[in-house]
Amino acid sequence: MLADGSTSHALGQLASGFLAEGQSRAAILDFILGQLPRWRDRPDRPLRTSETMLTSQLCAHLNSAARKTPGWDCLQFRVEEADETHVSRKIDLVAAAAGDALIVQGRSYSDFETILPIECKRLPIPVGSGRDEREYVVTRVGVGGGIQRYKEGKHGAAHVRAALIAYVQEQSFDHWLALISGWIHDLHTSGTPGWSVADALVTHGQDPTAGIAVHESVHSRNSLPSIHLRHLWVKMTL
Incomplete structure (x- = not known):
């Protein structure tokens, strides 16, 4: 359980074919949050450090957990899914219906559609040519930042709620x-267009024992509704 405004785990709130009105995407994020330490601590999980491999592992674990958890087998997860608006761009991880169409807050989603887009980042960002230590937020060249992609509508333009997962490999949550x-x-x-103090992350809670933390942020977008991000952080070493 998270301290200081903890996120409740919403097992049992999902029924086959429907997600609870007003809590659907939040419930999915609660489910993912609860699974993050279980995935990390699995004794059979191969130790990997790259973002791609970690996200692939997490996706496999989430699919297994959803299938085995009553009320969640209506959901599946996929990696490297094409963004609906910018199809040449790939979303790291998405939640989607599994099989039958799923009703989410009055809208029906087929298994071909994204219910919730999720970006994943390592902290710290690996050092290398073309990499930017601020990549969780923004990049000096192009639109490679996690928050930046959502804010500029390059990812998740069709959504008003999305998420970022951070694999914290060094330092503390407070440090990051x-x-x-x-x-x-x-x-x-510095006057960078579009950025303001309103883009700051607000701490929602953390559980030092489980090694997870949650933050929230809301970002205005040009010609699009604001997007609400939930930041799920998992400490990869306790």
Whole structure:
């Protein structure tokens, strides 16, 4: 359970064919949050460090967990899914219906459609040519930042709720929150178009024993409704 405004695990809220009105995507995110430490701590999980491999592993675990958990077998997860609006761009991880159409807050989703887009990032960002230490937020060249992609509508333009998962491989949650807050503040004070103090992350809670933390943020977008992001962080070593 998360302290300081903890996120409740919503097992049993999902019924075959329907997600609970007003809580559907939040319930999916609660389910993912509860599975993050279970995935990390599985004794049979091969130790990997790359974002691609970690996300592939997580996807496999989430599919197994959904299939075996009553009320969640209506859901599946997929990696490297094409964005609905910008089809040449790939979303790291998506939640979708499994088999039959799924009603989410009054709308029917087939298994070909994305219910919830999720970006995944390592913290720290690997050092390399073309990489930017601020990549969780923004990149100096192009639109490669996790928050930036959502904010500029390059990812998730068809959605008003999405998520970012951080695989925290070094340092503490507080360390990364301070850095990310500083990067967003610098974007604002330097006059970078579109960025403001309103883009800052707000801590929702953390569980040091399980090694998970949750933050929330809301971002305005040009010609699109604002997007609400939930940030799910998992400490890869306890």
